[in-house]
Every structure is written in structure tokens, then in C-alpha cells.
Amino acid sequence: MDTYRAPDTLQIHPSILYFGTPVVLITTRNPDGSANITPMSSAWALADRVTIGLTGGGQGLANLLRERECVLNLASEAMxxxxxxxxxxxxxxxxxxxxxxxxxxxxxxxxxxxxxxxSLRVNAPRIGEAPLQLEARLLHAAKRPLEAWRGDAGGYYTLELEVCAVHAHADIVVPGSSHIDPRRYRPLFYVFRHYHGIGASLGRTFKAEV
Ligand SMILES: Cc1cc2nc3c(=O)[nH]c(=O)nc-3n(C[C@H](O)[C@H](O)[C@H](O)COP(=O)(O)O)c2cc1C
Structure with a gap:
């Protein structure tokens, strides 16, 4: 007989839904040629595309929309x-x-x-301390209203980027390959406005390369 008892749940209304994504440091070029760094975490990757979400009014967003390129620097726990x-x-x-x-x-x-x-392909600089640095070009930007939260922020943008060069610290790369060694790569995560490390490995998928 199935004795499963579902955990108690509550319907809640959290102010944010940051359920846990890596911290990305976006480097862009300002109009005067200097560099800006935008910490963010609303990002996901599929193949060589990375889609990010940025609220309106930020300098990084303005730079990205104007120059259509950036570097996505993945932060480490040490940063x-x-x-x-x-x-x-x-x-x-x-x-x-x-x-x-x-x-x-x-x-x-x-x-x-x-x-x-x-950088090799874009004008924005990379952050030397970041273990992974992804040079990227902007493919598509869409402005969305965001009335429920910070109605005066000018909405938010979803931006689809194409990665055109990948730099990795040599000590997180499996020697002689292009594979990142997840045992050595220590990304920093943003979880409901707290920082977390990666913790212990719980295993690998059948498609893991190392
Ligand atoms: C860990 C972390 C994650 C963040 N994630 C995002 C995000 O996903 N999207 C966003 O628009 N702002 C995010 N922010 C807020 C921006 O960093 C903030 O708006 C900053 O002022 C932007 O800088 P800029 O105006 O120089 O671009 C995040 C900040 C931190 C510290």
C-alpha cells in the first residue's frame, strides 16, 4: 500500500522569485570608452545562446542596447x-x-x-578574476512592462545573446579538452537574495563529458 504523505504546503506571495541562478557580471563599454560592471543573475543558457533579464534604467542595459555586445563573466564563490x-x-x-x-x-x-x-571579439573587457568569461553579441532585445513590481523602473528587457568566444581559467578545464571540470569550477549562486556556493556534487547525468 502507498503510504506517501505529501509535505504540508502554504500558498505564499513572495516579493521576488529568485529561485537560484549563477551570478553573472556583465561588462559593457560606457559612451566614454570606460568599462562598467553589472552584477545580475536572471540568465539561462541553451547551446551558444544566453538569454538575460535586466530591469530598465541601468547603465549596463543602456550600454548593451547601444553597443550590442558585452562579456558575461561568471562569478566564482571567491568573488x-x-x-x-x-x-x-x-x-x-x-x-x-x-x-x-x-x-x-x-x-x-x-x-x-x-x-x-x-577581449578578442568585442570591445568590452573581460574580468580576469572570473573563471569563465563569455564574449557575446546582442541578437534580440524586447521591452516588457513590469507594472506589478517597480512600476517606475521603465519595465524590463529580455535580451538574447550569442556567445562568440569562451575563455576559461586553465585550472577548471580538463587538460587537452574544451570541457569544464565541474569538480573545480566553483560558481557563485544567488538564491532568494542570499549568496550560495555549489556544495558537494550529487552525481552526473548520462550525458556528462567528464
Ligand atoms: C547578485 C545580484 C544579482 C542581480 N540580478 C539582477 C538581474 O538579474 N537583473 C537586473 O536587472 N538586476 C539585477 N541586479 C541588480 C543590478 O546589479 C543593479 O540594478 C545595478 O545597479 C545595475 O548596475 P548598472 O546600472 O551599472 O548596470 C542584481 C544585483 C546583484 C548584486
Whole structure:
């Protein structure tokens, strides 16, 4: 006889639905040629495409829409403290009215203590400290209304990017291959506004390459 007892559930109304995605640091070029860093986590990948979501009013979004290219730098667990230093900042000057408790920072590389490296295919720099750096070009941008949350943010954008070059720290690559070794790659995750590491491995899929 089936003795399964379903866990108790509650219907809730959370203010956000950040159920856990990697922290991506988007580097873009400002109009004056300097670099901006936008921490974000609403991103998913399929083949060589990455789709991201950005709320309106940010400097990274404006740069991406204008230059149509960027680098998606995947943050590691070791980068958490610097990511949080960048969290209450914006490259936009003035900071959008609805971003209370944010301040403008022109040089986010200096604030985070990271190093900019030139890219191969795009003008935005890579972040040397990030274990994975994906150079990407913008294929498609769509503006969506977002009345239920921050109605004054100018909505949000979904942006579809095509990755055109992948750089990985050598120590996370299986020697002699193009495979990332998940035992060595330690991505930083954003889970309901808390940072988490990857934890222990629970196994692999039948399609795993290493
Ligand atoms: C860990 C983390 C994840 C974030 N995820 C997103 C996101 O997915 N989309 C978004 O629009 N903003 C996200 N933000 C907020 C932006 O970083 C914030 O709006 C910032 O001011 C943008 O900087 P910019 O104006 O220089 O581009 C996130 C911030 C942090 C710290």
C-alpha cells in the first residue's frame, strides 16, 4: 500500500522569485570608452545562446542596447565579497530615481579590486578574476512592462545573446579538452537574495563529458 504523505504546503506571495541562478557580471563599454560592471543573475543558457533579464534604467542595459555586445563573466564563490561591494552601485549618473540606497560608481573595477583584460571579439573587457568569461553579441532585445513590481523602473528587457568566444581559467578545464571540470569550477549562486556556493556534487547525468 502507498503510504506517501505529501509535505504540508502554504500558498505564499513572495516579493521576488529568485529561485537560484549563477551570478553573472556583465561588462559593457560606457559612451566614454570606460568599462562598467553589472552584477545580475536572471540568465539561462541553451547551446551558444544566453538569454538575460535586466530591469530598465541601468547603465549596463543602456550600454548593451547601444553597443550590442558585452562579456558575461561568471562569478566564482571567491568573488562574493567584491560582488556585494558592487551591489548597491550603478554606473548610471544620476542613479535612477527608483533605486533608493544606490550610489553612482564610475570605476567598478577599482571598487571590486578586479582586473580588466582585453577581449578578442568585442570591445568590452573581460574580468580576469572570473573563471569563465563569455564574449557575446546582442541578437534580440524586447521591452516588457513590469507594472506589478517597480512600476517606475521603465519595465524590463529580455535580451538574447550569442556567445562568440569562451575563455576559461586553465585550472577548471580538463587538460587537452574544451570541457569544464565541474569538480573545480566553483560558481557563485544567488538564491532568494542570499549568496550560495555549489556544495558537494550529487552525481552526473548520462550525458556528462567528464
Ligand atoms: C547578485 C545580484 C544579482 C542581480 N540580478 C539582477 C538581474 O538579474 N537583473 C537586473 O536587472 N538586476 C539585477 N541586479 C541588480 C543590478 O546589479 C543593479 O540594478 C545595478 O545597479 C545595475 O548596475 P548598472 O546600472 O551599472 O548596470 C542584481 C544585483 C546583484 C548584486
Amino acid at each position: 562574493q565579497a567584491s560582488v556585494e561591494c558592487l551591489a548597491p552601485t550603478s554606473g548610471a549618473d544620476p542613479v535612477p530615481r527608483w533605486k533608493r540606497n544606490y550610489r553612482h560608481v564610475a570605476d567598478k573595477f577599482a571598487l571590486a579590486g578586479w582586473h580588466a583584460l582585453p
